[in-house]
Amino acid sequence: MTHRPxxxxxxxxxxxxxxxxxxxxxxxxxxxGPPVEARDDIRAMVVAGEYPIDKHLIESLPNLELxxxxxxxxxxxxxxxxxxxxxxxxxxxxxxxxxxxxxxLGLILAARRQIVAGDRQMRAGGWTADVxxxxxxxxGQRVGxxxxxxxxxxxxxxxxxxxxxVQWWSPRDRxxxxxxAASLIELARDSDILVVACRxxxxxxxxxxxxxxxxxxxxxxxxxxxxxxxxxETALIAALRSGRLGQAALDxxxxxxxxxxxxxxxxxTVLTPHTAGATTEAVxxxxxxxxxxxxxxFAGEPLVSPVADPSSAS
Numbered sequence: 149m150t151h152r153p154x155x156x157x158x159x160x161x162x163x164x165x166x167x168x169x170x171x172x173x174x175x176x177x178x179x180x181g182p183p184v185e186a187r188d189d190i191r192a193m194v195v196a197g198e199y200p201i202d203k204h205l206i207e208s209l210p211n212l213e214l215x216x217x218x219x220x221x222x223x224x225x226x227x228x229x230x231x232x233x234x235x236x237x238x239x240x241x242x243x244x245x246x247x248x249x250x251x252x253l254g255l256i257l258a259a260r261r262q263i264v265a266g267d268r269q270m271r272a273g274g275w276t277a278d279v280x281x282x283x284x285x286x287x288g289q290r291v292g293x294x295x296x297x298x299x300x301x302x303x304x305x306x307x308x309x310x311x312x313x314v315q316w317w318s319p320r321d322r323x324x325x326x327x328x329a330a331s332l333i334e335l336a337r338d339s340d341i342l343v344v345a346c347r348x349x350x351x352x353x354x355x356x357x358x359x360x361x362x363x364x365x366x367x368x369x370x371x372x373x374x375x376x377x378x379x380x381e382t383a384l385i386a387a388l389r390s391g392r393l394g395q396a397a398l399d400x401x402x403x404x405x406x407x408x409x410x411x412x413x414x415x416x417t418v419l420t421p422h423t424a425g426a427t428t429e430a431v432x433x434x435x436x437x438x439x440x441x442x443x444x445x446f447a448g449e450p451l452v453s454p455v456a457d458p459s460s461a462s
Contacts, residue, residue, distance in 0.1 A: 154189040197222035244430035249302030251424035255397035292339030295346025336363035348375035358383035
C-alpha cells in the first residue's frame with residue numbers, strides 16, 4: 149500500500165470533496181475511470197447515500213476498510229450486505245434535519261400561498277388593478293406527517309407554530325406530542341397537507357400510492373422532502389393533471405436529476421432540485437463527520453458515526 153491512504157469518490161457531484169481529502173489522502177474519482185491499477189491501495193469509498201452501491205466494485209477492492217456515506221440518508225446502501233463482509237458503513241446523522249424541515253415549510257408556504265405563481269405573474273405583467281389572487285390561510289390546515297423521525301418532528305414543530313394541526317403515521321408507534329393516525333390512508337384522508345419525511349428502504353417504494361393520493365384529494369397538497377421513490381411519481385403526475393390531487397411541492401424525484409420535460413405541463417407544482425438539506429452549515433457538518441470517520445478508520449480507532457443496526461432503527 150501507499151503511505152498515504154487511498155480513497156475512491158463514487159459520484160461526480162461529490163467532486164468538491166477532493167480538495168479537502170487530498171490534504172491527507174490519495175484521491176481517485178470513479179467517473180474518471182475505474183481505478184484498476186490502484187485497487188489494492190484503496191482503503192475507503194466515499195458515496196452519496198441515495199445511490200445504490202456497486203457490489204462488484206466493492207468485492208474487487210481487497211483492502212477496502214470503510215464505506216463512508218457523505219449524507220445522512222443511506223437508503224441506497226445494503227448495510228446488511230456490507231456488514232456480512234465486515235465492511236463498516238458511516239454516515240452523517242443529525243446534521244441537516246432542521247434545514248430539511250425549513251425547506252418543507254418553505255414548500256408549504258410557496259404552494260399554499262401561491263408565492264412562486266405570484267412571482268411569475270408579476271414578471272409577466274399579469275398584476276393589474278382588476279386581478280387579485282386569493283389563497284387559503286394556513287391557520288387550521290391539517291398537516292399529516294409520514295414518518296416522525298428527526299425531520300418529521302422538526303416539521304411538526306414548525307407547522308404547529310403557524311397554527312396548523314398535526315397528525316402523523318409511521319409503521320412503528322412511538323411516544324409523541326401529536327396523535328398518530330391508525331393508517332396511512334386515514335392520515336391522508338384527514339389531512340389538507342401530507343408531508344413525506346420518512347426513511348426510504350426496499351419495503352416502502354411507492355408508499356405514497358394512487359390510493360393515498362386519492363385519499364388526500366383535489367384540495368390536498370403533497371410535500372416530499374424525503375426520497376423520490378417513496379412516491380408513485382406516475383400516479384402523482386396523473387392525479388395532478390386530472391385534478392384528483394390539488395397540489396404537489398417536491399424536492400426529490402424518482403430519477404435525479406429529473407427530466408424537466410416530465411414536469412413541463414404538470415399543473416399546480418412547486419419543484420426544487422433536491423436542495424432541502426443543502427445548506428452551507430449542513431454541508432460543513434457532513435464534511436466534518438466524513439473527515440473524522442476517515443481519520444478514525446485509518447488510525448484503527450472507533451468510528452464516529454457508524455450506521456446503526458437496521459433491525460434496531462426506529
